[in-house]
Amino acid sequence: MALPSQSTYDLLRELGVDRRTFIEYFVKLTATMGLGAAVAPQVIAALETKPRLPVIWLHGLECTCCSESFIRSSHPIAQDIVLNMISLDYDDTLQAAAGEQVEEIRRKVMKDYKGQYLLAVEGNASTKDDGVYCTVGGDSFLNILKETAADAKAIVAWGSCASHGCVQNARPNPTGAEPVKKLISGKAIVNVPGCPPIAEVMTGVLAYILTFDQLPELDRVGRPKMFYGQRIHDKCYRRPFFDAGQFVESWDDEGAKKGWCLYKMGCRGPTTYNSCSTFKWNNGVSFPIGSGHGCIGCSEENFWDNGPFYERLTNIPVPGIDSTPDTVGKTLTVLTGIGIGAHMVSQAVQRRKVAADADNDAPKGEKE
Amino acid sequence: MATRVVVDPITRIEGHLRVEAMLDGGNKIQDAMSSGTMWRGIEVILQGRDPRDAWAFCERICGVCTTVHALASVRCVENSLGMQVPKNADLIRNIMFLTQMVQDHVIHFYHLHALDWVDVVSALKADPAATATLAQKVSPHWPLATEGYFRDIAGTLKKFVDSGQLGIFQNAYWGHPAYKLPPEANLMAVAHYLEALKWQKEIIKIHTVFGGKNPHPNYLVGGMASAIALQSDNAINMERLNMVSGLIDGALDIVENLYIPDLLAVASFYPEWTTYGGGLGNYMVYGDLPQNGIGDVSKFRIPRGAILNKNLNEVLPVDPADPAQVQEEIAHSWYQYPNGKTSLHPWDGVTEAKYTGPKPPYKQLDENGAYSWLKAPRWKGNAMEVGPLARMLVGFASGRTEFKEVVTAALGKLKVGPAALFSTLGRTAARGLETQLAVHWLRDEYNNLIANLKAGDTATADTRFWSPDTWKPESKGFGFTEAPRGALCHWIQIKDKKIANYQIVVPSTWNASPKDGKGQHGAYEAALIGTPMADPKRPVEILRTIHSFDPCLACASHVIGPDGEILAEVVVR
Numbered sequence: 001m002a003l004p005s006q007s008t009y010d011l012l013r014e015l016g017v018d019r020r021t022f023i024e025y026f027v028k029l030t031a032t033m034g035l036g037a038a039v040a041p042q043v044i045a046a047l048e049t050k051p052r053l054p055v056i057w058l059h060g061l062e063c064t065c066c067s068e069s070f071i072r073s074s075h076p077i078a079q080d081i082v083l084n085m086i087s088l089d090y091d092d093t094l095q096a097a098a099g100e101q102v103e104e105i106r107r108k109v110m111k112d113y114k115g116q117y118l119l120a121v122e123g124n125a126s127t128k129d130d131g132v133y134c135t136v137g138g139d140s141f142l143n144i145l146k147e148t149a150a151d152a153k154a155i156v157a158w159g160s161c162a163s164h165g166c167v168q169n170a171r172p173n174p175t176g177a178e179p180v181k182k183l184i185s186g187k188a189i190v191n192v193p194g195c196p197p198i199a200e201v202m203t204g205v206l207a208y209i210l211t212f213d214q215l216p217e218l219d220r221v222g223r224p225k226m227f228y229g230q231r232i233h234d235k236c237y238r239r240p241f242f243d244a245g246q247f248v249e250s251w252d253d254e255g256a257k258k259g260w261c262l263y264k265m266g267c268r269g270p271t272t273y274n275s276c277s278t279f280k281w282n283n284g285v286s287f288p289i290g291s292g293h294g295c296i297g298c299s300e301e302n303f304w305d306n307g308p309f310y311e312r313l314t315n316i317p318v319p320g321i322d323s324t325p326d327t328v329g330k331t332l333t334v335l336t337g338i339g340i341g342a343h344m345v346s347q348a349v350q351r352r353k354v355a356a357d358a359d360n361d362a363p364k365g366e367k368e
Numbered sequence: 369m370a371t372r373v374v375v376d377p378i379t380r381i382e383g384h385l386r387v388e389a390m391l392d393g394g395n396k397i398q399d400a401m402s403s404g405t406m407w408r409g410i411e412v413i414l415q416g417r418d419p420r421d422a423w424a425f426c427e428r429i430c431g432v433c434t435t436v437h438a439l440a441s442v443r444c445v446e447n448s449l450g451m452q453v454p455k456n457a458d459l460i461r462n463i464m465f466l467t468q469m470v471q472d473h474v475i476h477f478y479h480l481h482a483l484d485w486v487d488v489v490s491a492l493k494a495d496p497a498a499t500a501t502l503a504q505k506v507s508p509h510w511p512l513a514t515e516g517y518f519r520d521i522a523g524t525l526k527k528f529v530d531s532g533q534l535g536i537f538q539n540a541y542w543g544h545p546a547y548k549l550p551p552e553a554n555l556m557a558v559a560h561y562l563e564a565l566k567w568q569k570e571i572i573k574i575h576t577v578f579g580g581k582n583p584h585p586n587y588l589v590g591g592m593a594s595a596i597a598l599q600s601d602n603a604i605n606m607e608r609l610n611m612v613s614g615l616i617d618g619a620l621d622i623v624e625n626l627y628i629p630d631l632l633a634v635a636s637f638y639p640e641w642t643t644y645g646g647g648l649g650n651y652m653v654y655g656d657l658p659q660n661g662i663g664d665v666s667k668f669r670i671p672r673g674a675i676l677n678k679n680l681n682e683v684l685p686v687d688p689a690d691p692a693q694v695q696e697e698i699a700h701s702w703y704q705y706p707n708g709k710t711s712l713h714p715w716d717g718v719t720e721a722k723y724t725g726p727k728p729p730y731k732q733l734d735e736n737g738a739y740s741w742l743k744a745p746r747w748k749g750n751a752m753e754v755g756p757l758a759r760m761l762v763g764f765a766s767g768r769t770e771f772k773e774v775v776t777a778a779l780g781k782l783k784v785g786p787a788a789l790f791s792t793l794g795r796t797a798a799r800g801l802e803t804q805l806a807v808h809w810l811r812d813e814y815n816n817l818i819a820n821l822k823a824g825d826t827a828t829a830d831t832r833f834w835s836p837d838t839w840k841p842e843s844k845g846f847g848f849t850e851a852p853r854g855a856l857c858h859w860i861q862i863k864d865k866k867i868a869n870y871q872i873v874v875p876s877t878w879n880a881s882p883k884d885g886k887g888q889h890g891a892y893e894a895a896l897i898g899t900p901m902a903d904p905k906r907p908v909e910i911l912r913t914i915h916s917f918d919p920c921l922a923c924a925s926h927v928i929g930p931d932g933e934i935l936a937e938v939v940v941r
Contacts, residue, residue, distance in 0.1 A: 102379055
């Protein structure tokens, strides 16, 4: 069975959305993606002709924070995604049907849209003891994931659980929880880490796939470059205080009231790749640093085991760099220029390290 | 002959839950099993870590009720270390608590529960003009109630259905005889489903102001990290406070003019559901919303207490710190206790997993054996229900005026007596009434914060015991809250600056628990028994009662170490 012929544009037109509104909306969308106005016509053209993509959204070992984040998206809003842009055929968190009726849907989509549906995965799978630590409909989530992935067009791994393993994968990982990339090979996987990911990053990834009919450009660990290309520190509005050596030294001190840099309170901004300091959260209201708490690095691999969170980065080894971030910080008050230089080195090293890790871990067939 | 109905997955909940119901010849449920089918082991993962980090791990137990485990955790560590948080920290936490409760309850009603009562397909037959008349009658102050508005919504729905891709609405139970709303009421509900979906992302910005993000805002042991500085452009200041205040106004509007009118309107079509689903009749509440510090239980807005056997004339004292009161049993859970013990207090939390269920894929579980990753917590030997209904009943029975007012008003509008509360619909209604109280409390707590700032107090954190060097070699503590789904408590032991043991007993473990050694059912199971099913293949009735509890199964169960070493115990929320 082929995909339905009705495009997003057709549907929106039928729903009474005029072309001008349609264009305005997608110009805004392309801006969200950081693509610039020049690309907007391409996006609009694509949406005028592409059919709605069937999506199966599975939930394994997780806390549902990704779904909660998803419905917080401001542009596009969740209603537009679910009613107009994709066909969310299976999602146990929102599904009207239950039990056998819902499992029947999953099997039907896998058959009718073989090779054409997108698999979205929230959470990960227990691999110990036949996967008995997470079962759905009497079968292990591990089996369900493998079965559903087999005929998927591509996989979107939502959040740090599906991308990296997250909290249940932290030491000592009692259930043998493993992320999608460790369990599925031979499929294109888009990792969208974060605990949870920013809402507009999630909808941005989906909209990109729908618009361009291709996966976004990924970095060496499978993350979309457009959202995970820079460290939070690089664009943090408190960065000038770091450079000036002005730090919060204790909670609720004068520095905290003036919004100085949280590096000494353990902020992971310098080693965390995410869009928090650019898009911010909940339609731009704030982000962790903006509300006075350091970043805990929730989009980075193994961030749970790189604690304690309030210990400054000095105690986390940064391979390949002679000076630790702490000595960089100490020197900064005197030599800001060297601090920035060391940061650039640190960033380059970090990228090499990430690349090296990816070469070791990347499953076969994963797109770069 | 008995029929067995299996519903797995139960959808529109958090986490993984399975229900097996045994029907008699007349298709009435005569026995039921509630099975949590997942565990992750957060508590064992917490062993040996910095106690100040625990809130972040615990918060990830649940992303739906995000915030409540973080709150219980920071209180737990503060209790252990002898910290007193500043008044502003309590006020900000109360504001975040109430924001979460209001948002979560509204989402539950519209997005997780409504489709049990609202037939989306029937809405296609609605007359937009008649729907507008109905909507204006149901809620005179809600502006989106014109014929044109409902015509647009109906058009949206029709085109969606005509597209042939029904998404999350496909293969459901539309047309089932248990659906009783007229088409116009269904269309109104569909419209409000979409309005509530748009609104829920707004109210939650209050968390973003104070906690930097949602889901999973930041907390801090000793207070809150969001410093207050009214003369600063880079802290909680007038602009931030104005945003919070405006969002509270929006929440008041949604609760008073959308949620409560819709709840009462829908409920009026289902009077028979005030006679099913009552279940245990035992209720327990730890209490929350401190007005004079967490140590002064008498000043909580949500009072503490327990009710047994539906007896509203007596509220029994509850103490989560008393090891004699809470015990966890494992007769029907996939665990074993050492030395032949059958029940233990969480402080003694020893647990050893022993999966005796069938190898997946399986068709059915054995009600006579172990059948769940959840233990069976009991209060003084009694199975208890926790959650909004428990809180409303304890508040009502404690003689709190505001509780009595909202309960009495709602019963009057529905023309039913107090006995109607002990039911599926009573549980669903209690959640709405609690939201009504909560949204006004939210305004009060905001006003109290402003008053405290006017008095010159801007402190948000107590840092005297922040450094682990100031801690005693050994300490223990507990921290509780009233999560949207009910009583939640964390217990901690700290040794040599690290977590030696961490245990959590969460609301959905109380409610979704399997049977105990005496054969007493958990709250879900008890509530299902006696319910008639119109069509066992399409289990709308089971979903109604289970959803009335708002299940949250994210972190089911108890934990063992990698080599079977006994380390800790967990539970579900």
